[in-house]
Amino acid sequence: MAYRETEKMRLRKAEVRERILDCALQSVSEGGFRNAQINQVAEMAGVATGTVYRHFESKTELFAEVFRRATEREVDKVAEALAGPGHAAERLERALRQFAERALHGPVMAWSLIAEPVDPRVEGERLEYRRAYAEHFERAIGEGIEEGSLPPQDARLSATCLVGAIAESLVGPLSPTQRTPTLPEQPATLSDGQIQTLIEPIITFCLQGVTGQRR
Amino acid sequence: MAYRETEKMRLRKAEVRERILDCALQSVSEGGFRNAQINQVAEMAGVATGTVYRHFESKTELFAEVFRRATEREVDKVAEALAGPGHAAERLERALRQFAERALHGPVMAWSLIAEPVDPRVEGERLEYRRAYAEHFERAIGEGIEEGSLPPQDARLSATCLVGAIAESLVGPLSPTQRTPTLPEQPATLSDGQIQTLIEPIITFCLQGVTGQRR
DNA sequence: ACAAGAAGTGAATCACTATTCATTCTTTGT
DNA sequence: ACAAAGAATGAATAGTGATTCACTTCTTGT
Numbered sequence: 001m002a003y004r005e006t007e008k009m010r011l012r013k014a015e016v017r018e019r020i021l022d023c024a025l026q027s028v029s030e031g032g033f034r035n036a037q038i039n040q041v042a043e044m045a046g047v048a049t050g051t052v053y054r055h056f057e058s059k060t061e062l063f064a065e066v067f068r069r070a071t072e073r074e075v076d077k078v079a080e081a082l083a084g085p086g087h088a089a090e091r092l093e094r095a096l097r098q099f100a101e102r103a104l105h106g107p108v109m110a111w112s113l114i115a116e117p118v119d120p121r122v123e124g125e126r127l128e129y130r131r132a133y134a135e136h137f138e139r140a141i142g143e144g145i146e147e148g149s150l151p152p153q154d155a156r157l158s159a160t161c162l163v164g165a166i167a168e169s170l171v172g173p174l175s176p177t178q179r180t181p182t183l184p185e186q187p188a189t190l191s192d193g194q195i196q197t198l199i200e201p202i203i204t205f206c207l208q209g210v211t212g213q214r215r
Numbered sequence: 216m217a218y219r220e221t222e223k224m225r226l227r228k229a230e231v232r233e234r235i236l237d238c239a240l241q242s243v244s245e246g247g248f249r250n251a252q253i254n255q256v257a258e259m260a261g262v263a264t265g266t267v268y269r270h271f272e273s274k275t276e277l278f279a280e281v282f283r284r285a286t287e288r289e290v291d292k293v294a295e296a297l298a299g300p301g302h303a304a305e306r307l308e309r310a311l312r313q314f315a316e317r318a319l320h321g322p323v324m325a326w327s328l329i330a331e332p333v334d335p336r337v338e339g340e341r342l343e344y345r346r347a348y349a350e351h352f353e354r355a356i357g358e359g360i361e362e363g364s365l366p367p368q369d370a371r372l373s374a375t376c377l378v379g380a381i382a383e384s385l386v387g388p389l390s391p392t393q394r395t396p397t398l399p400e401q402p403a404t405l406s407d408g409q410i411q412t413l414i415e416p417i418i419t420f421c422l423q424g425v426t427g428q429r430r
Numbered sequence: 431a432c433a434a435g436a437a438g439t440g441a442a443t444c445a446c447t448a449t450t451c452a453t454t455c456t457t458t459g460t
Numbered sequence: 461a462c463a464a465a466g467a468a469t470g471a472a473t474a475g476t477g478a479t480t481c482a483c484t485t486c487t488t489g490t
Contacts, residue, residue: 218434
């Protein structure tokens with residue numbers, strides 16, 4: 001009995017795992033899930049193909065985790081915006097803005113998270129991701145109803161509609177300009193001005209949907 | 216010079232093509248795009264694998280056409296609902312109801328059209344499909360603004376939000392219950408009562424979004 | 431009835447990559 | 461320094477299902 005896993009090794013393994021995850025994330029944020037390959041990720045991370053399998057069950061599992069991670073960042077931002085001061089409607093507005101602005105600034109990743117065709121296992125993560133958003137929105141709406149700043153409504157459905165409305169209106173602007181399928185996904189970069197013009201009517205629609213009040 | 220394509224042959228070919236298309240459509244409506252295979256479709260249609268390729272460039276092309284077809288039916292229904300009598304808001308309501316009810320009654324196909332991960336070529340069709348809906352809605356909203364029954368707004372964005380909101384709120388109810396990936400997609404069948412309960416708040420949100428009026 | 435041209439056939443092939451695993455390299459405790 | 465236990469390697473493999481194509485069958489005009 002000679003080798004016993006030591007702290008040093010545990011750390012090193014964790015580092016490698018982390019590096020693989022980072023590289024996979026980067027790969028996705030550059031070319032989407034479609035163009036992300038294990039060999040390529042392994043090379044980026046400076047490890048052999050097989051090593052990836054020492055750390056992740058399968059490609060799917062790896063990318064599911066990548067998705068989860070990228071997602072958490074985004075959801076956290078929205079949660080943060082919702083946690084700030086103000087009435088429910090104001091907080092929702094901040095959160096929706098946050099969501100849209102971030103998406104439009106990192107179009108490839110956003111598109112991958114929102115709309116890219118992915119394998120079912122990853123699609124499962126996407127459902128959770130959307131549900132996570134919806135839950136945050138739902139809570140805020142629920143609070144709004146309680147404090148009387150929002151009319152009574154099915155908070156869950158409204159929240160879902162919010163997520164759908166905003167995601168859908170971003171899909172067009174985000175979707176990679178159609179090209180030769182072999183070329184990497186092409187992000188549609190937008191100016192800040194364009195971004196604002198796009199966001200305003202979306203926010204209006206969403207808030208009206210929730211408040212039932214013209215704005 | 217002996218064989219000259221004749222009307223009879225043209226018809227027969229068209230029939231075969233049609234049959235293949237029908238079978239592919241049925242295959243999708245039973246198991247989604249994921250589980251649709253060329254061999255299987257060929258068998259269903261009573262032709263050899265190769266024959267499929269005589270009528271369609273590739274699997275992708277075949278299923279893109281399947282998607283287009285299924286889609287046209289749905290879009291037509293919505294267009295019909297929008298074409299009826301009444302103010303813009305009433306017509307929109309009818310159309311949204313139509314959309315949601317149909318989707319919830321044919322959940323596998325609806326899920327395939329709305330949310331199933333599909334290959335990029337087919338995804339392209341999906342974008343068009345969603346755009347087609349959005350265009351119809353956009354027109355109705357535009358008319359509403361003109362006739363003064365709806366407040367001024369960016370009709371296109373509002374329309375997009377409508378599509379997103381309704382599609383998103385249907386994804387949950389439609390999405391196949393997670394099971395062994397090899398088993399066919401499992402539709403979540405809903406009672407008429409459940410369907411109505413689900414639809415009501417969605418409609419409310421959507422109409423409020425468009426009208427800015429509590430209902 | 432014949433030959434030319436198409437359409438149909440389906441077993442064999444191909445393409446694509448995720449995954450494996452026999453081998454080599456590292457780490458650890460004695 | 462040694463042996464035991466992992467960890468890493470990456471070339472080879474495997475699984476999947478789309479696609480091909482040499483051959484057969486059918487249609488048509490003469």
